[in-house]
Amino acid sequence: MTGFGTLLATLLSHWRRRPWQLLALVVGLAAATALWSGVQALNAQARASYDRAAAVLGGDRFAAITGPGGQAVSVADYAALRRAGWRVSPVLDGSWQAGGDRFRLLGVEPLTLPAGAPGGGRIGTEADLVAFVTPPYRLIGSPETLARLPAGAWATRADPELPPGVLIADIALADRLLARDGRIDRLLVAPEQPGGLPPPDTLTGTGLTLTPPDESSDLAQLTDSFHLNLTAFGFLSFVVGLFIVHSTIGLAFEQRRPMVRTLRALGVGRWRLTGALLAELLVLATVAAALGMALGYGIAGALLPDVAASLRGLYGAELPGELGLRAGWWLTGFAMALAGTLVAALSALWRLHRLPVLAAAQTEAWYGAQLRTLRLQAALAAALALAAAALAWRGEGLGAGFALMAAVMLAAVLALPPVLALVLTLARRRARTPVAEWFVAESRAQIGGVSLALMALLLALSVNIGVGAMVSSFRATFLDWLDQRLAAELYVRGADAGQAAAMTAWLQDRPEVLAVLPIQSVELSRGGYPYFLHGIRDDAMYRESWPLLQAAEAPWDRVADGSGVLVSEQFARAAGLALGDRLTPGGAGPAWTPEVVGIYPDYGNPTGQAITSHARLTARWALPPPTRFAVRLTDGATPQVVAALNQRFALGPEQAVDQAALKAVSRQVFERTFAVTLALNVLTFAVAGLALLISLLTLAGMRLPQLAPLWALGLTRARLARLELVRALLLALVTAALAVPLGVLVAWILLAVVNVEAFGWRIPLRHYPGQWLQLGALAMVTASLAAALPARRLGRTPPALLLRVFSDAR
Amino acid sequence: MRARLLPMLAGVLFAAAAHAQGYAGLGTDAEGYGVVSPDYRLTFPRDHQPHPEFRIEWWYVTANLSGPDGAPLGLQWTLFRQAVRPPGDTDADGWASPQVWMGHAAVTTAREHRVAETFARGGVGQAGVTAGPFEAWIDDWAMTAADDSLDRLRLRARGADFSYDLTLRAEGPLVPQGQDGYSVKSAAGQASHYYSQPFYSARGTVTLDGRGIDVSGRAWLDREWSSQPLTGAQTGWDWFALHLPDGAKLMAYRLRSADGSAYVPGTWIAADGTPTPLADGVLEIEPLAWHRAEGGEIPVRWRVRYPDRGLDLTVAALNPDSFMTTAFPYWEGPVSYTGTHRGEGYLEMTGYRDD
Known part of the structure; x- marks a missing residue:
């Protein structure tokens, strides 16, 4: 043995002969690194921006004095x-x-x-x-x-x-x-x-x-949930990517067992060999990580505008529009990639390290002897499921929400191989023909090999179903709510008090105008949580269409007479308010402690809100005359009123906005808010599809020894190829079927736990079977694409190659 | 930030001097502010109250005290008012008030010079001067009376490492400075309205580092307001307030010009309070020894001569390092004098900064 270089060259020759495997390894690791580092770049950008804001504004470094419940002084x-x-x-x-x-x-x-x-x-x-x-x-x-x-x-x-x-x-x-x-x-x-x-x-x-100092909530704290959300997604795709890395490395090492045995027989030391393998891995990981980081930077750059829009829409936090490059980000990205590679390669390295020099080559060794593994997985899954149940029952806070999510997902993923094995065991009893029996037994034997890819698929599918259900449920609820909330046909704003008064008078004189309702508010705070107290004029519009989640007896009468207020859901959750609690908004005049008589949804609003009567608001706070109004019109009168308004008052842009335009803007804000989530979702799914494709591709090469005897027994290559395809589809189908209940569970966790903690609102869960079918179909397409290539190759394998399996076995 | 902001504030507060440069001399219409007039007659207690139409105004107390051991100690209590724009041009209520207030307090011994300052915006009650009864305050510093006169005062202030609480008792009448309170500041006619109460006896407690010292002695109050007290060419002043052994007082100042010349008016106040205005040239004031203080090279020994009354005094600072390290830095501290007479007083010097 001449040197380490020669040793490394020998080991590396494996990749030269199997470029697909090399590609799989690099792509898997790059994909894992890309999403993770992309998300980290976004988070780092946001944090730096908050830090800068804190450094300049620094409000929390000083003690503060406020009125009772965080009110004004x-x-x-x-x-x-x-x-x-x-x-x-x-x-x-x-x-x-x-x-x-x-x-x-x-x-x-x-x-x-x-x-x-x-x-x-x-x-x-x-x-x-x-x-x-x-x-x-x-x-x-x-x-x-x-x-x-x-x-x-x-x-x-x-x-x-x-x-x-x-x-x-x-x-x-x-x-x-x-x-x-x-x-x-x-x-x-x-x-x-x-x-x-x-x-x-x-x-x-x-x-x-x-x-x-430090106790008042600041931006970083407020937006933590959002960044935790992003981090969770980034980590999920990192894990999915590592599945690819793990299976590829496992396979590559397995295939190099003969080479390793030869090298050992030639006198290469155990440690020296392990060192060489480690060096090879680190080189590959570094290259892949660099690719991944570059990709991640691209992803972050592409997502930044949407993230900025989300943060502005959800929390009123501002982010600069240009992505900065930070040394810390590069370092942690590479560290994550290298550590991930090592973790993914650890078991394979360990087994090669301990490989006896004289052991016979057993190709199935890597994925064989799986009964014990299956039992272990089942036990772990059960333990995690128990932990999840405990978290669901007792857990509090966003951290617990994500821990619950992690426990559920891990439990499901670990349960997948045992469940698949169980399904196949049951199927085996029903197998009547020898081919069918072989087919089932062969599928069962393969579980070890493809289970990691199937796990990745299960994760991606269920997260997709969950996130899809969350976003769709939210969209549906949000649009319904928007219809109810934006009940007035027209919203107008006077450039100043004089114009506003003239517009009001003019509008009230027109026959098609049913009501002109002022929109006015004061900004207050309760316990450090800012909220706007709005004053509304009692009108059928509010009574008929304003959505309420919870209400006491005759809430609108109570609001009109000043004894009650309505509070938004976020405000109620943040300030711990329930029906019957009392608010102390302050203002001028005798003590006023109105009761909370209703809670209404206020999706997408970063600040809290409460509603009292307009008379009460203006009596307690010396406000300038209102300049903004909601105008109720008779059906179909909006265009002509807007035109007449424009003609009479020469209105500037956005001074008169009709309901439809406002809804369109709101919808746009909504879509931007969830654009990041959906984009990450799609990317994660793509990584999982890639994992499946690579697993099946790499397995195909090892399938030959198992198939050769069947071919020898008279099954045609075409039939064997078809059977391979069917098997892949079947495994994918079972996985997809399992992904549906898991996805619904994920959606429930997102809506009932994570969203409530992160945004302060709870959305009813709706089901979207159409989406399940679509995703199921997508999984099948991915699986069949992944299986088609090896199947095609099998169908074309020259008989001589199949024959050689027997001669090689000797 | 404080280091940067406060000099700026001082600039605002003492903007009168800087702004005057464009006018170079004429004490006429100062950008819409009130104009000082020789025909104005001081009326009390009305003129103890603020004159917000004028640009700048102060209530200024200095005291020469001593403790139980006889060791001399000086203290200062000052409330400045400055209008950052002429009043009445826009709504001037609440935060939008054009008035800005500044308080300076100091305690000086032979070895220590403790200083504090504070700022306030007018219109919100943080600082001000009101009648019924008389009260002048900024934060928890206050000069208060039981009635609207200035005959009996309680004087309080505190800084990080000192505080004091004194009662002042007028032993003589209020004294108009200059011609019936019209005090000319330059040959070109710059002037202010100016009166004093130099006859206070003082008694109370000064606390240094938590240790209370019973003190007694005498104090001197200056009231002055103007819109344009200096010409652009005047670089600073040296102001003397001396208690003479027979109960008479001498107030003198030396307004220095950039060309090296000085304008030196003063007032001789007889023991019964009768003032004699002293025109430029009657007094001779010259520095004898300089000291490198924090703000720059400062004269801390002076010769003050009043030949008509046979006065020839050598005035020396109790503590040469009595530099007011405030946003607008100046030197202010107790002095003693020897020569034809022996006694004590206060000295203020401005415009010696290096920059």
């Missing part, structure tokens, strides 16, 4: 705290709409802002400060954010460091734009305070509460 309370020695600074923080776009507007008071506080250090030079605190004031934002503002409407100053979608303004301007009327969202508490200060509440008697 009055200016009088602020002054009282300052005069008692508390070093606090007022912050307004709200969502502000300008030109049809929403921004996060942060109002700061630069004279008292503690060092390092949100918005601090952003104001610029002395002249900038004067401009900042003096009319017409300045809006500070990143250039992209400022570009979204209506041109020329605001004095601005660009600061590229600011996160997208965030504007910083002097508190006086923010107070006006956010219609706060002196209400302060929170008081930041400077880190250094004089000693002996009395607690805030004893100073004001208004229930002020001090929240220590």
Whole structure:
């Protein structure tokens, strides 16, 4: 033996003779790495963006003082705290709409802002400060954010460091734009305070509460569920990809047993050989991982706009539009790929390492002796199923939701080979002809070889069914809800209070107008969870069509008389509100603690919502006159009213939006929100199909010794090929049939556990047998494609080759 | 950030000096602010209250005290008001108030000089001056009275490492500075409205690092407001407030110009409170020794001469490092003097920064 190089070259010659296998290995690993690293790139991008936002806005690094239940603080309370020695600074923080776009507007008071506080250090030079605190004031934002503002409407100053979608303004301007009327969202508490200060509440008697730093929910925390979702998908495809790697490596090592035995007989040491095999694997894994990373970067880039849209739609979080490359991402990607390869190769390496020099070549050794394996798998599956049951019963939180999902999937996947074996054992009893009996026995013997591929198929199929059912259920529920929710025929917005009043008067005079209903709200918060309190005018539109999930007696009467409020599902879940609980929205006037008399779905809204009567809202909060209205019209009158409105008031874009257009926009937002999920779903399925194809392709080469005797007994090659095809289809069919109940279970977990935790809403599960059939058919097509190539080859195998099987066996 | 922002704020607060440069001299219409007039007659208690139509205004107390061991100690309590734009141009309520407030407090011993400052926006109650009874405050610093006069005051402030609580008692009348309270700041006519209460006796507690010291002594209050107190060419001032042994007081300042010349007016206040305005040239003030303090090279020994009354004083800082390390840095501290007379007082010096 000359050297390690020669040894490696000898080992590598295997791949030269079997390029398909090499391709399978590289493709499998690249696919596994690609989806995983793609998802990681997206997550890293988002986290970096949140970190940047936190660094600039840094709200959670300071303790904060808020009113009872996270409500606003009055200016009088602020002054009282300052005069008692508390070093606090007022912050307004709200969502502000300008030109049809929403921004996060942060109002700061630069004279008292503690060092390092949100918005601090952003104001610029002395002249900038004067401009900042003096009319017409300045809006500070990143250039992209400022570009979204209506041109020329605001004095601005660009600061590229600011996160997208965030504007910083002097508190006086923010107070006006956010219609706060002196209400302060929170008081930041400077880190250094004089000693002996009395607690805030004893100073004001208004229930002020001090929240220590870090406890307020921030963007990273809020969006964790979304990223966990992505990570789960990435990991799923990583695992599916590793199935491919595992079966390919297993096969390749198995086929090299004679070579290994020869090398050992020639005197190559056991460790040296294992080292060479390991080196070979690492080289292959590195190449494949690099391919996968490049692919993953491409996937992340392609998905980024949708992810950004989802995050904006679901949580109001903003993501920059360009994907950054981070060293950490490369390192973890490669590490994952290498570690995955090693894990996938471990058992094969171990067996080769311990291979006795003089052992006879047994081709079936790799997938034979499976009874023990089957029993072990069945036992593991049962244990996991028990764990899943426990999690479903007792688990809480999103982590438990995903753990439940993982336990269910793993249990199902592990149960697959025993179940298939059981099915085939039952079938064997029914086999009447020798060929049929052979067919069943042969299928059973093959389970070990194809089970990994079938497992991957089962995973991909059930996740597809589950995610498909979730998205479809959601879509159906969402569209129904949209129809009910957007009941008014027309939504109009006045450019200012004057125009709004003129439009209202004009509309009310027209015979085809049934009602003009104001849309107005204030932003409040309860326990740190922000929500908008809307005021509605009592109208049949709400009573008849507003969807309610739960309601007390006569909810609309209670809302109209001010004794009750309706709350959105997200708000109810986040704030732990149930029917009969009381809210303390605050505002001016005597204490007001309306009861929760109804909970309504509010899908896709990142903030909480509650509804009271318009009269109550305007009585307690000094709001400017409403500028937005829902208009109810007689049937078919919408186009002419819109045209007349436009003619009379020369409306700008989006000032009058009809129901259909609004629904279209909502639908579009919805589709974008789930585009990422669906894309990942399809990609995972593709990886699973690939796994099946590669498994069958690699198995085909090993099938010859088993088939040769049958051919010798008189079965034609064509018939043998047909039987092979049928077998593949049968195994795929059973897998697909098992995937349906598993998929429904996955859908249930997604809708009843994961969605509730992640988004705060629960959607009723609907079933889509059409989708099952489609997926089943797709699985069969994949399986038949995967089996067709080997079957075709078998049909054309020269008889001489079949004969050689017998001569070789000697 | 604080290091960057606060100098900016000081710029805003003391914008009067900077902005005046474009006007170079004429104390006329200061961009829509109130204009100081020699015909204006001070009226009390009305003029203890703010004059928001003017650009800048202050309530300024300095005190020469001593502890039980006789060791001298000085303290300062100042509330500045500054309008960042002329009032009345837009809605000026709540956060949109054009008024900005700044508080400075300090305690000075021979070895220590402790400083604190704070800022507030007007219109929200964090800082202000009100009547019925008189109260001037910013955060938990306050100068309060039982009635609308300034005859009996309680004075409180605290910083990170010091605090004080004093009662002041006027032992003499309020004193208008300049011509009936019209105080000229340059040969070109820059002026302010200015009056003082230099006759306070003071008693109370100063707390340093948690250790309370009973103190007593005397204090001096200055009230001044203007829209344009300096010309663009004036680079800073040296202001003296001296308690003379016979109960008389001397207020003098030296407004320095970039060309090296100085404008030196003052007021001689007799023990009964009768003021005699001193025109430029009556007093002679010159620096004797310089000290490298935090903000720059600063004169900490002075010769002050008033030949008409036979006064020739050598004035020395109690603590040469009495530099106010505030956003707008300046030197302010207790002094003692020797020469023809012996006594104490306060000295303020601005415009010695290196930059």
